Amino acid sequence: MNTITRISTNQKGDRIAIVSDISPEHIVQKQLDAYNARDIDAFLATYSNTIKVFSYPNELNxxxxxxMKKSYASFFDSTPDLHCEIKNRIVIGNKVIDEEFLTINGKNYAAAAIYEVKNGKIVKVTFIQ
Incomplete structure (x- = not known):
């Protein structure tokens, strides 16, 4: 089960209803899996329509x-060896912080990404490189 948001019982107290949301970590992992598969549609499905992408500390990209689609569609097409491996992940509330090791066109890079998730979608990303 993912994040439980509400629990209630009926008047007799013999039945319980549980409402759960998909956890921020699950959303970010789906995004990572789509990124590694270079699946632009699955990748974009994890983001809100109003996604904001920043470079640290607060430069709006x-x-x-x-x-985002314009940026990533051509990137996915031009990087057949694209791969991101998570070295460390921290989840605090609706924020997921990933330490990443990336392979892009034969070169390796280290980076960090801070994802903010609301209502089952990533609404903000800040990259640190």
């Missing part, structure tokens, strides 16, 4: 899913 772009805003909105359409801008």
């Amino acid at each position: 772009y805003e909105g899913k359409e801008a």
Whole structure:
């Protein structure tokens, strides 16, 4: 079960209802799996329409899913060896912080990403490189 958001019982107290949301960690992992598969549609499905992507500390790179699609579609097409491995992951509330090791066109990079998730979608990402 994912994050439990509400629990209630009926008046007799002999039945219980549990409402759960998909955890922020699960959403970010789905995003990572789609990234590694270079599946642009599955990748974008994890983001809100109003996604904001920043470079640390607070430089806005772009805003909105359409801008993200333009950026990542060509990137996925031009990087057949694209792969991201998570070295460490910290989850605090609705934030997921990943220490990443990336392979892009034969070169290796270290980076960190801070994802903020609301209502089952990633709404903000800050990259540290």
